[in-house]
Amino acid sequence: MKKDKILVIGACGQIGVELTLALRKMYGDNNVVASDLREEHDLLKGTGPYVSLDVMNKEMLHVLVIRHNITQVYLLAAILSATGEKNPLLAWHINMQSLLNVLDIAKEEGLDKIYWPSSIAVFGPSSPKVDTPQHTTIEPTTIYGISKFAGERWCEYYNHRYGIDVRSLRYPGLISYKSAPGGGTTDYAVEIYHEALEEGTYKCFLSEDTYLPMMYMHDAIRATIELMEAPGEKISVRSAYNLSGMSFSPKEISAAIQQHIPDFTISYEPDYRQEIANSWPQSIDDSQASKDWGWKPQYDLAKMTEDMLKNLKKQKG
Numbered sequence: 001m002k003k004d005k006i007l008v009i010g011a012c013g014q015i016g017v018e019l020t021l022a023l024r025k026m027y028g029d030n031n032v033v034a035s036d037l038r039e040e041h042d043l044l045k046g047t048g049p050y051v052s053l054d055v056m057n058k059e060m061l062h063v064l065v066i067r068h069n070i071t072q073v074y075l076l077a078a079i080l081s082a083t084g085e086k087n088p089l090l091a092w093h094i095n096m097q098s099l100l101n102v103l104d105i106a107k108e109e110g111l112d113k114i115y116w117p118s119s120i121a122v123f124g125p126s127s128p129k130v131d132t133p134q135h136t137t138i139e140p141t142t143i144y145g146i147s148k149f150a151g152e153r154w155c156e157y158y159n160h161r162y163g164i165d166v167r168s169l170r171y172p173g174l175i176s177y178k179s180a181p182g183g184g185t186t187d188y189a190v191e192i193y194h195e196a197l198e199e200g201t202y203k204c205f206l207s208e209d210t211y212l213p214m215m216y217m218h219d220a221i222r223a224t225i226e227l228m229e230a231p232g233e234k235i236s237v238r239s240a241y242n243l244s245g246m247s248f249s250p251k252e253i254s255a256a257i258q259q260h261i262p263d264f265t266i267s268y269e270p271d272y273r274q275e276i277a278n279s280w281p282q283s284i285d286d287s288q289a290s291k292d293w294g295w296k297p298q299y300d301l302a303k304m305t306e307d308m309l310k311n312l313k314k315q316k317g
């Protein structure tokens with residue numbers, strides 16, 4: 001039997017660090033090769049193999065896959081929503097070509113499984129805002145959303161046409177304390193905890209009643225692993241599954257923080273990211289993920305806030 005050998009691309013990002021550590025626990029440290037353009041993240045150092053990789057260089061990627069006998073790839077490298085709007089052509093190029101490089105190598109080398117995350121950013125102003133369904137009008141207005149939607153179609157195409165076992169989730173905004181977020185519209189929900197502890201106040205780049213779908217990183221990592229571990233016949237969606245954790249506004253997260261830090265204050269100065277947020281859903285219907293592979297989130301806003309503040313306090317000494 002072939003042994004699983006995993007390559008994580010974009011391993012030093014907000015999701016990559018935690019996902020790599022979780023995969024190393026499950027598959028064994030040496031069976032999970034971490035890679036990124038950046039220098040190795042401090043939390044990954046000494047935990048397993050690390051290689052420097054530009055996923056845009058298909059030849060280099062191909063050699064790496066062969067040399068390390070890779071059987072599964074987790075592709076996390078991408079340009080996120082807020083950064084993407086600053087350079088749309090670059091975001092399109094990187095987000096698309098990275099995926100096509102991985103899918104094509106998966107086809108050529110007969111890889112077992114591919115994971116590539118999509119995002120709630122696939123939905124646009126014409127999608128229903130509340131409990132946005134799995135299948136609905138999808139007309140994204142950000143380049144990030146457009147690239148994610150196109151990526152979903154490519155994933156489904158490679159599955160149907162070539163039988164590649166590619167799986168995907170439409171992550172909501174992810175909140176974590178281990179690794180910093182990488183330029184998304186929901187980054188405020190991470191920054192706010194840091195600023196609450198360091199400054200006691202936070203200036204928010206979204207308005208107070210902007211509701212967005214969010215998820216604590218523990219849930220996101222668990223969802224990713226549960227999806228990837230599910231038997232193939234349970235996976236009915238080969239584009240990307242809707243995934244839901246919680247929904248809240250800046251006003252509500254600040255009230256949750258005030259439960260622990262009563263003097264905490266927040267002010268609002270919406271910038272270009274407000275328009276991106278306005279185009280996205282407020283909450284997501286993930287019943288297909290629950291039905292197919294048993295998805296159920298464990299963290300709500302109160303539980304996440306307690307855990308975030310406890311861990312950040314420890315980190316900041």
Ligand code: NAD
Nearest residue numbers: 010012013014015037054055077078117119171173174182
């Ligand atoms: P991130 O920006 O924190 O990390 C991405 C990593 O990819 C970075 O470490 C970066 O150095 C690396 N990278 C960029 N270009 C590369 C290249 N050419 N070659 C190799 N590595 C490269 O992003 P993240 O938040 O960890 O997101 C990971 C994935 O999840 C992305 O596809 C993103 O769109 C998706 N996603 C994230 C969120 C979120 O809230 N974080 C929400 C929805 C979807």
